[in-house]
Amino acid sequence: MCSPAARSRTLLAALALGAAACRGPQSALDPAGRGADRIATLFTIMAVGAAVVWLAMVALTVFAVRVHAAPRVERRTALFILGGGALVPTVVLTALLVYGLALLPELVAPAPAGSLRVAVTGEQWWWRVRYPGPDGRTVELANEVHLPLGQAADLRLDSADVIHSFWIPSLGGKLDMFPGRTSRLALWPTRAGRYRGVCAEYCGASHALMAFAVVVEPRAALDRWLAHQSEPARPPTTPLGARGAALFLADGCGACHAVRGTPAAGTLGPDLTHVGSRHGLGAATLPNDAGTFARWITHPESLKPGVHMPAFGMLPPADVRALAAYLEELQ
Template sequence: MLRSFCHSRFNATLALIGGSGVQSSLDPAGREAERIAALFWWMTGGTVVIWLSMVALAFYAIHARPEAHTEKRARLFIIGGGALVPTVVLGGLLTYGLSMLPDLIAKAPDGSLRIAVTGEQWWWRVRYVLPEGGEVVTANEIRLPVGEPVQFDLDSPDVIHSFWIPTIGGKMDMIPGRQTRLVLHPTRTGTFRGVCAEYCGASHTYMAFYAVVMEKADFKRWLEEQRQPAAEPVDPLTKQGREHFLANGCSACHTVRGIGADGLVGPDLTHLGSRLSLGAGFLPNDLETLTRWIARTNEVKPGVHMPHFRMLPADELHALAAYLASLK
């Protein structure tokens, strides 16, 4: 119990020193992030010890023993401080770091949740691979069950991206032409932020996402909801919006399951209204922002492949945005 108390006090102290937040490696919410944070603090501690030793040596040389040393003693300082100690310190750090790697890149146990994430300029295609077969497709948001290992299969069709949720674990590159793998074990519930950690073009900064860690039962319920086709519009405005969605060719690029929209170029919008953000983790998901996104896409996110629709009359834009927002 004392050990557990000390451990929790230690973690609280680390969080206080290292800062906390939805995107902090030093406030871990995953087993891998805890190990990376531990490595960081050991490195920091080692650096402080080395710095203090250097200051002590400088003090010794300038104040304590300013006179010339014998050649033997000088050689001892040079060989010891300049060669032996750095070799031992580097060897120790290298061994410690390498000993962590096998666990960090281990495959998830059979039967674990698998999520295929594709990084595209500048958004995330997310597919939950179901154990019973089939998959649930979504975009720009990832939900995870707490306390379970999750395997991410990562790839990219265009340029190199890098998948990173700092609070939960380490990063992994997404490389065109090959699949990379990352296993994460979220340890507490909460909403965290993930980013693309490899410069990938004009809107690289705007390629982010939210990662929501949920209780297992909540996650199961959420996944079942995401599996369902799009909600039927219930009022005239959203019904009209659905017609505009189909008439303006949005379905050539976007999928909305259940209405015959099966485009695969852009993000799946079947449950767009239930997501925490728009435009891949950097805009609030509300009606006003959604309208602006559709009308002035390229101004909001430079270089984005989706064309703008500012030629649409205001009432059509409003109905279209209302329909998409209703897709909970």
Template sequence: MSRRVASAPAIAAPLGGCAGIQSALAPRGTEAQEIGALFWTVTGVSAAVTILVLVVTAIALRGPDGWCRVLATDRMVVGGGIVLPVVVLSILLVYGLLVMQVGAARSRDAEGLGVTITGKRWWWQVVYEDRDGREIVSANELRLPVGRPVAIRLETDDVIHSFWAPQLGGKLDMIPGRSNTLTLEATEAGVSRAQCAEYCGGAHALMSMYVVALEPDAYEAWLAAEAAPASEPASEPARRGMALFLQNGCGACHAVRGTEADGTIGPDLTHVGGRLSLGAAALPNDADAFARWIADNQHVKPGNLMPPYRNLSRDELAAIAAYLEGLD
């Protein structure tokens, strides 16, 4: 059984029917829950004030003369037009500041090892740091332990991007020359979806990723496996695919640890078969999708930096796809 299936038992259901997988109204993280509570509080207060204004307006237009005279007094104008807005907005301001302060305290307690996500054209490089100080390079998928605040360092190699995982927290920009930090704490195991929330070029809408929250023990086991080099191809088609992968120069752009492939231009493919998607959530992760991406990736994601390999035969594409699918 592949790690793609075994490490995240809650994956199948959300991916089968994606309703809510990127909804800020279905929080699965502490920060998102606080943002949700603030949203509903502000929405409720706004609705109450709107109803109050409509009622007062209706009374002023159609109500008894006595009520109209009361509404026209200076005391009512000052109370309803100055005092009430100041009181309501002050309460909301204090509440918002308290929520922000709680988030700041959680940031100080965030797990020190952390994760660095770098926005690229148009994909995400994800680098984990383990307890031994080693950097574990992955791409286009973020995995987090449940119940632990994790510091996510956000950087960019080119233009401004913005990382937003609505079910886990708020969005934060990735600005050239800067390193911003976003703290996320998942409250339950499962899969959610993140999106680049700042227009960054032609394929901006196709720059997404899945975020997988795992129980702490499962996360540690996954991280240890992710740090290992790629497994040897288990079948003859996969072995042929590995040879074709190297012969066609794929290793000049992509790294597969444990092989001659050591490129840094494109995503690290050491464990690409264990991820939930290809092309930054543009395609599902299966052999057909690998073959389609290799042969016609510009149609899938126009403007990405990988050239299409239309010179490969169908059998050669199938062999390379078998090799990459087995890298879990």
């Protein structure tokens, strides 16, 4: 038998583990944005309300069966059933509904004019991200969204194929993305850091592998990052990378992928101009290194079932290494 002290220690350890599981880059219970904060509070109130109702029901059951196991007056019992079974639940549900609905206007309000605009298109199974600039030029990248700390971001969401859903649990609520329709989502990040966004609507075989990296940083840092992203790719600096750059064009990679500053201008797949600088590969599900590039080039289907990119397993290993080195150099 465990002593009371040992049981207490075990319980505390379990609670600490449970609390630790609530944190992380993709937790709605660890909010880092205004919308997520309201939603987390709503969840807490709903959970506490449900716990109170459940405890009251258990207490009443114990009272009826154990404490006061005697015949009741029928009329009083009927009134008790009506009150406890209909009136009290209606009042509790109404209070929770009113509280939940009162949150909605703030959660669905558009971002103020002048907010940073980000256009995100969901595609099977990655995210096309565009930052329209004031000069009319658009900076395109993939699977990574940078947002300004303490400011609103105006996200314009749509889809190129099926219905997806854009969700950064740490920052706000989710919003569906429809083909042919642009939805608007305002996010107000309040804590700098790296977070993880996901597709929250089943969209096909690799739905669970459709994530993206989110970086919340001060506006000045974001502007520097955006300026870098808007630049064309730098020429490779190593012989292996230079050979990879030539192979990239010779093997036809540029038919689907763009690398700005080179003849590669495909738009079917993700823009790879600065792919080496991203926080992950394969829609933020794999580490960004030469080994992953090589596996992706030769066996993309094994990393993302159903992926549209064809396998280039027929390439000599030396060519694959050169291509991987080139892509890794695209910082």
